Amino acid sequence: MLRIENLHARVEGKEILKGLTLTVNPGEVHAIMGPNGAGKSTLGNVLSGRDGYEVTAGTVSFNGIDLLALEPEARAAAGVFLAFQYPVEIPGVNNTYFLRAALNAQRKARGEKELDSMQFLKLVREKLKVMQISDELLHRAVNEGFSGGEKKRNEIFQMAVLEPTLAILDETDSGLDIDALKQVAQGVNAQRSPERSFLVVTHYQRLLDYIEPDFVHVLADGRIVESGDKTLALKLEEHGYAWVREHGEPAGATA
Amino acid sequence: MSQPAPFVDALRATPLPASGIEWLDALRRENLDAFVAAGLPETRMEAWKYTALRALGQRRFVAGDAQAATHAVDSAIFALPGVDGPRLVFVNGVFRADLSALDTLPAGLTLQPLSQALRQDAEPLRFVLSRNEAEPGDAFVRLNAAFAADGVVLKLAAGAKPVAPVHLVFLGAPAEGELAWHLRNLVELGEGAELTLVEHHATSGEQQHLATVVNDIVLRDGAVLRQVVLQQAATGSSLVRRSKLQLGKQAQATAHVLELGGALARHDLRAELAGDGARFATRGVFMPRGRQHIDTQLAIRHRALNTASDSVWRGVADQRGRGVFRGAILVAPGADGGDASLSNKNLLLSPSAEIDTKPELEIHADEVKAAHGATVGQLDERALFYLRSRGIPLAEARALLTAAFCRAVLDDLPNAALREHLAALLAVELPA
Numbered sequence: 001m002l003r004i005e006n007l008h009a010r011v012e013g014k015e016i017l018k019g020l021t022l023t024v025n026p027g028e029v030h031a032i033m034g035p036n037g038a039g040k041s042t043l044g045n046v047l048s049g050r051d052g053y054e055v056t057a058g059t060v061s062f063n064g065i066d067l068l069a070l071e072p073e074a075r076a077a078a079g080v081f082l083a084f085q086y087p088v089e090i091p092g093v094n095n096t097y098f099l100r101a102a103l104n105a106q107r108k109a110r111g112e113k114e115l116d117s118m119q120f121l122k123l124v125r126e127k128l129k130v131m132q133i134s135d136e137l138l139h140r141a142v143n144e145g146f147s148g149g150e151k152k153r154n155e156i157f158q159m160a161v162l163e164p165t166l167a168i169l170d171e172t173d174s175g176l177d178i179d180a181l182k183q184v185a186q187g188v189n190a191q192r193s194p195e196r197s198f199l200v201v202t203h204y205q206r207l208l209d210y211i212e213p214d215f216v217h218v219l220a221d222g223r224i225v226e227s228g229d230k231t232l233a234l235k236l237e238e239h240g241y242a243w244v245r246e247h248g249e250p251a252g253a254t255a
Numbered sequence: 256m257s258q259p260a261p262f263v264d265a266l267r268a269t270p271l272p273a274s275g276i277e278w279l280d281a282l283r284r285e286n287l288d289a290f291v292a293a294g295l296p297e298t299r300m301e302a303w304k305y306t307a308l309r310a311l312g313q314r315r316f317v318a319g320d321a322q323a324a325t326h327a328v329d330s331a332i333f334a335l336p337g338v339d340g341p342r343l344v345f346v347n348g349v350f351r352a353d354l355s356a357l358d359t360l361p362a363g364l365t366l367q368p369l370s371q372a373l374r375q376d377a378e379p380l381r382f383v384l385s386r387n388e389a390e391p392g393d394a395f396v397r398l399n400a401a402f403a404a405d406g407v408v409l410k411l412a413a414g415a416k417p418v419a420p421v422h423l424v425f426l427g428a429p430a431e432g433e434l435a436w437h438l439r440n441l442v443e444l445g446e447g448a449e450l451t452l453v454e455h456h457a458t459s460g461e462q463q464h465l466a467t468v469v470n471d472i473v474l475r476d477g478a479v480l481r482q483v484v485l486q487q488a489a490t491g492s493s494l495v496r497r498s499k500l501q502l503g504k505q506a507q508a509t510a511h512v513l514e515l516g517g518a519l520a521r522h523d524l525r526a527e528l529a530g531d532g533a534r535f536a537t538r539g540v541f542m543p544r545g546r547q548h549i550d551t552q553l554a555i556r557h558r559a560l561n562t563a564s565d566s567v568w569r570g571v572a573d574q575r576g577r578g579v580f581r582g583a584i585l586v587a588p589g590a591d592g593g594d595a596s597l598s599n600k601n602l603l604l605s606p607s608a609e610i611d612t613k614p615e616l617e618i619h620a621d622e623v624k625a626a627h628g629a630t631v632g633q634l635d636e637r638a639l640f641y642l643r644s645r646g647i648p649l650a651e652a653r654a655l656l657t658a659a660f661c662r663a664v665l666d667d668l669p670n671a672a673l674r675e676h677l678a679a680l681l682a683v684e685l686p687a
Binding site: 048049050051071072073075076077081082084087088090091092093098099101102103105106109141142158162 | 645
């Protein structure tokens, strides 16, 4: 589904990703861990097409298409979703209106029929149940005045409505207390399916107690330096990221 | 003194309207002389600092459109949802009974064209027309006083509260030459009277006329005025307006203003909070695009106890559009307990667009609450990316954010049908 090969990317002239290679198959959950400054957020931003991230080498193929050639909105329509580390507040834009505009823009781009307001409302009601979000949030402006937990839940709620095939969660656990974290994780787990893949970018192992990954990768200095199953996350938790640097070679064998 | 300009020469050579009323003809002559002597304002005057009239000064406008009374006008041009009450329509400055709706006026409402009121009995209008309030730089007020032969006379009796809004329509239409036309509107709301008044500038075909409109609005004690101004003049036309509101005790006025049209549009909006407890709120959007120049000058004077004013204005400039906003609030000595707030936020959608904004606050009283702020910025890149990352195409995302930026201006407009229409109009007019 997603094949990243030898990806190099620069931000403000500084090389952040230095040859990242990763393959994600349908239905898999991959956790990307790493110390601050390793390039974790850069990966999410490059994949979703944010301005200011310059790809200098490498390729990203998503279901056979060249993802990097697409505008951000086309990537979304192709099935890529980024849950932001810092969801943006947009005063004056109603949350429901925004979400319907987004869904219909994607449907239109895919040549599907747009949903009318009744159909959309029905869909939203179904998804609200899953996310345990009060419908009061729907009537407010996008993320405006939301608590940290509400913002993150709103991200996952958007994901539920937009139904991407690849969801990138960028430090979704940051700034959440344990209850909010559990709720968010529950929302994510409810959306796991054989067709949907996840890239879970996180600094801490904590989130992975609730969203169980199939694979864990350690990103350091712009490259994946270690890959393994979920036990790798526990090792990191125990030994810290310095351990990876000393340890060097692929994990698994040395446990 | 400014050098003789074709603009002034042409008007000096234009015959003044003859009313046959001695004091009025003398007044017109006097104002024309004052206008000719002073010429057009120059940019060294504070009030005209950002609006240069050099190009206008080179143009010669003619007076009088022989076809004004007979131009075919499609009434769909000025139809507005939620606005279906009495209506007065002027085409190129000439009253059009055939397009107006004055047959069934609600109780307490007097509404007629100024020309008619003058013919019937000019004397009651003598005081208000003679009141000379031209300040330095008010050349257009002089010009208007010299040439305005028509306009609106609206009087609402004490306690009258007609439900339907009154619709004043000012249309420009193509003519032989480039016209200068002038209208003077006199509005008076009696004690405790309430009215919704829609001032609507529109166009029935592209033209490059100059129009001046002077509004003189008086609210007696406890009167309530809900004013909506929709300015959609022809993109080649010049429109200079001066509105003066005088508010008595506990009087309340709100003005929702959309400034969309005109090549050069200048609006001076002045409010005198003269009675204790008077309240004035303005909400406005100005949106210069192409090569449009839209200049709004807001002057609010708190002159009595416990008066309140609240102004929220948004500017959106695209292409080579130029916006000017000045919000001057004065709290006079003795006007204690006042509350004045003003916010003007502006959005530049192109590198060649420009907006000059200047809030001014002058407080000479005690226990005054005052807040003002102005910003000029661009669309939030983070918000744009957020919308796009959800699948919303760039142009749509820009339009969505720009509309959101202007939303606060219409939120509290009580006429829902009109509010929705104006919001939709903004969405259409917004540069994508």
